[in-house]
Amino acid sequence: MEITTSDLGLVARVAQLSKSYGSGATEVTALRDVSIGIRKGEFTAIMGPSGSGKSTLMHIMAGLDTPTSGRVWIGNTDISGLGDTELTMIRRRRVGFVFQAFNLVPTLDIEGNILLPFELDGRRPSPQERAWIDELVDSLGLRDRLRHRPHELSGGQQQRVAIARALGSRPELVFADEPTGNLDSRTGREVLSLLASATRSAGQSIAMVTHDPVAASYADRILFLADGAVVEDRGRSSAAEISSFMLEMEQAV
Amino acid sequence: MSSFSVREHVPSILVATLSSTFGVALLQGTDALATMIAADSTFGSSAAVAVALASVALVFIAIATYVGAVVTANTFSTIIAGRTRTIALLRLIGASARGQRAAVAREGLVVGVIGAAIGALLGTAATAGILGVASLAGVVPWLQYSFLEPVLAVPVVGVVLTTWIASWVGSRRVLTVSPMQAIGASHERSADSVAHRRGRNAAALVLVIIGVLLLGLGILAGLVSPAGVLIGVVGGMLSFTGVVLGAQVIMPRALRLVGRVLGGSASARLAAENAVRYPERSTRTTIGIVIGVTLITMFAVAGGTFQALFDRLLSGEEGAAEASATIDAVVAIFSVLIGFSALIAAVGLVNNLSLSVLQRTRELGLLRALGFTARQLRGMITAEGAQLTAAAVLVGLVLGFFYGWAGAQSLLALVTGSPSFVVPVVPPLLIVLLVMGAAVVTVVASIAPSRRATRVSPVTALAVE
Numbered sequence: 108m109e110i111t112t113s114d115l116g117l118v119a120r121v122a123q124l125s126k127s128y129g130s131g132a133t134e135v136t137a138l139r140d141v142s143i144g145i146r147k148g149e150f151t152a153i154m155g156p157s158g159s160g161k162s163t164l165m166h167i168m169a170g171l172d173t174p175t176s177g178r179v180w181i182g183n184t185d186i187s188g189l190g191d192t193e194l195t196m197i198r199r200r201r202v203g204f205v206f207q208a209f210n211l212v213p214t215l216d217i218e219g220n221i222l223l224p225f226e227l228d229g230r231r232p233s234p235q236e237r238a239w240i241d242e243l244v245d246s247l248g249l250r251d252r253l254r255h256r257p258h259e260l261s262g263g264q265q266q267r268v269a270i271a272r273a274l275g276s277r278p279e280l281v282f283a284d285e286p287t288g289n290l291d292s293r294t295g296r297e298v299l300s301l302l303a304s305a306t307r308s309a310g311q312s313i314a315m316v317t318h319d320p321v322a323a324s325y326a327d328r329i330l331f332l333a334d335g336a337v338v339e340d341r342g343r344s345s346a347a348e349i350s351s352f353m354l355e356m357e358q359a360v
Numbered sequence: 361m362s363s364f365s366v367r368e369h370v371p372s373i374l375v376a377t378l379s380s381t382f383g384v385a386l387l388q389g390t391d392a393l394a395t396m397i398a399a400d401s402t403f404g405s406s407a408a409v410a411v412a413l414a415s416v417a418l419v420f421i422a423i424a425t426y427v428g429a430v431v432t433a434n435t436f437s438t439i440i441a442g443r444t445r446t447i448a449l450l451r452l453i454g455a456s457a458r459g460q461r462a463a464v465a466r467e468g469l470v471v472g473v474i475g476a477a478i479g480a481l482l483g484t485a486a487t488a489g490i491l492g493v494a495s496l497a498g499v500v501p502w503l504q505y506s507f508l509e510p511v512l513a514v515p516v517v518g519v520v521l522t523t524w525i526a527s528w529v530g531s532r533r534v535l536t537v538s539p540m541q542a543i544g545a546s547h548e549r550s551a552d553s554v555a556h557r558r559g560r561n562a563a564a565l566v567l568v569i570i571g572v573l574l575l576g577l578g579i580l581a582g583l584v585s586p587a588g589v590l591i592g593v594v595g596g597m598l599s600f601t602g603v604v605l606g607a608q609v610i611m612p613r614a615l616r617l618v619g620r621v622l623g624g625s626a627s628a629r630l631a632a633e634n635a636v637r638y639p640e641r642s643t644r645t646t647i648g649i650v651i652g653v654t655l656i657t658m659f660a661v662a663g664g665t666f667q668a669l670f671d672r673l674l675s676g677e678e679g680a681a682e683a684s685a686t687i688d689a690v691v692a693i694f695s696v697l698i699g700f701s702a703l704i705a706a707v708g709l710v711n712n713l714s715l716s717v718l719q720r721t722r723e724l725g726l727l728r729a730l731g732f733t734a735r736q737l738r739g740m741i742t743a744e745g746a747q748l749t750a751a752a753v754l755v756g757l758v759l760g761f762f763y764g765w766a767g768a769q770s771l772l773a774l775v776t777g778s779p780s781f782v783v784p785v786v787p788p789l790l791i792v793l794l795v796m797g798a799a800v801v802t803v804v805a806s807i808a809p810s811r812r813a814t815r816v817s818p819v820t821a822l823a824v825e
């Protein structure tokens with residue numbers, strides 16, 4: 108019998124994953140033979156140079172993109188073979204997203220955007236969920252912005268709305284692509300503490316792509332990618348340790 | 361700089377072609393009719409008949425060309441909205457806004473010339489074909505029909521000019537693109553300038569008020585003499601011009617109202633928001649259909665009312681059936697002629713929905729990523745199309761009903777001998793045809809965009825250009 112993802116204490120897992128774009132002379136290999144798991148209840152940071160395959164890995168793990176070869180699980184569900192509708196349902200109910208850019212639906216106000224996952228599912232938030240969303244809205248400083256449209260907010264504020272949306276429905280797994288890229292350091296720290304506490308208090312698992320050693324220092328675990336492969340997997344580290352490892356990596360090239 | 365893309369302009373060329381085909385064929389057709397009448401010498405002065413026929417034809421051509429111009433202006437402004445980033449980039453590196461706009465207008469001129477030329481050929485071919493077949497079948501006499509009357513220049517040149525002007529009007533947005541938008545956030549904002557519209561709305565309101573007052577006066581005068589309808593006609597023209605001018609106030613409201621009927625599901629709500637996202641754009645998308653439906657309804661209601669009244673008065677009398685058939689035929693011919701404008705308007709709606717879906721690729725990808733199923737996405741786009749069509753048809757129906765009744769009331773109040781209220785009649789066939797037409801337009805408008813939208817991979821939303 109096969110060992111399931113949850114037996115391993117994981118919420119998501121990829122095995123022998125490869126992804127290439129295009130074909131022939133223009134073929135680009137974004138990921139080569141990657142096998143990793145995201146541990147349940149952990150805050151995982153994914154780092155690596157630009158173009159190393161971080162976003163691609165995140166998209167495939169989240170069921171947004173399909174692998175060229177290899178298998179992908181979310182929970183105990185093997186999503187490699189799923190049809191479009193089933194994949195959509197998994198994204199809707201079990202995964203939350205904060206993207207690198209363009210996160211919000213321009214026609215909906217901030218509250219509409221935050222509640223969109225519930226709306227897509229055709230239900231209203233329960234009182235407990237409502238309370239959790241209120242807490243998110245307050246701690247992200249969005250309270251007096253609920254009636255605004257996305258274009259009336261700064262880039263960092265938009266990013267915070269996306270975070271509220273991603274955490275609001277308490278999906279088991281949240282993917283965040285450079286969520287603090289647009290934030291000043293103070294707001295950035297607040298967002299990171301919030302993400303970290305979401306894993307601790309709500310048992311959610313978070314995978315975050317980042318270039319910033321300080322941001323990565325909030326994570327329980329840090330994965331380093333280079334040229335489409337995982338080159339390092341280490342536990343909680345200080346910003347200084349992370350910086351020096353990144354320097355080493357650069358010099359190795 | 362030549363950014364002329366034929367593909368982008370296919371819909372505008374199609375609209376110009378349709379207008380020009382219609383104009384050329386209609387004038388050639390009426391000319392042929394005049395030729396037949398002249399050959400059949402029982403009628404009076406054939407020259408006068410020819411002029412009268414051509415005049416009526418020109419009215420319908422003017423309506424079709426106007427609707428075509430509105431559609432083209434809208435298409436161009438949608439295209440410009442999609443090019444904002446490119447234009448901003450060019451501005452950033454030093455291109456002038458005026459120069460950019462002039463370039464767009466040149467594209468409009470090319471589109472107009474191509475469409476008008478193709479239309480002239482198609483229209484001539486159609487008339488020649490129909491006359492040829494009809495002559496062979498013995499339906500019409502073999503005569504020396506002329507296909508090159510000077511009056512044909514009117515629709516052809518008219519289409520070129522209106523398309524050119526429409527592209528100029530539609531490209532106004534170029535002036536509002538700031539170089540900042542090349543580097544700014546990707547979120548679009550609806551830059552409909554409100555201040556711009558104040559004067560226009562005031563003028564619209566004045567026209568509507570004067571028009572309605574005149575319509576009322578016409579109805580009162582109708583109680584004394586059928587000539588009251590002439591006052592009513594002026595009132596109708598003024599008030600309808602007011603409605604078209606002030607459509608930006610009316611249509612978004614109508615769209616919201618219809619949007620509420622669509623229901624509260626996520627896709628319906630998003631569709632409702634999308635339909636009023638750019639009030640200016642949705643107004644121009646729908647106004648052509650409003651014009652068409654208003655005119656068709658007006659003729660049908662006036663005709664139906666007329667007929668019901670005559671049936672009652674003349675029942676049993678000789679010639680009643682004939683009179684009734686004549687009314688039917690007149691209403692049918694007018695409806696077909698107006699129907700052509702409605703067709704052009706429908707092309708505009710279809711095109712606009714496709715373009716706006718194309719420009720929302722990222723947003724659709726985002727919705728897919730967050731858990732919108734392909735089916736919900738299709739539902740959203742269809743709802744958007746249905747909302748635009750239904751709002752346009754409803755507004756047209758209400759206006760047309762009112763105008764049709766006002767006309768019948770002023771003209772027929774005295775028919776029974778003493779001044780009386782004329783009960784308006786809505787022909788059921790009209791409703792059936794309008795509902796079917798609206799359904800067809802909605803489906804046709806939604807097929808291509810929803811197919812394209814469901815092919816959008818969620819990842820496209822995340823690509824950082």
Ligand SMILES: Nc1ncnc2c1ncn2[C@@H]1O[C@H](COP(=O)(O)OP(=O)(O)OP(=O)(O)O)[C@@H](O)[C@H]1O
Binds near residue numbers: 137158160
């Ligand atoms: N749609 C695509 N078509 C072709 N190549 C692609 C596509 N998407 C990504 N790639 C390539 O795959 C590689 C990995 O890209 P990816 O976006 O995952 O990098 P990243 O680590 O997220 O970089 P960054 O830090 O700059 O966001 C890059 O070489 C990129 O050019």
Ligand SMILES: [Mg+2]
Binds near residue numbers: 162284
């Ligand atoms: Mg990336």
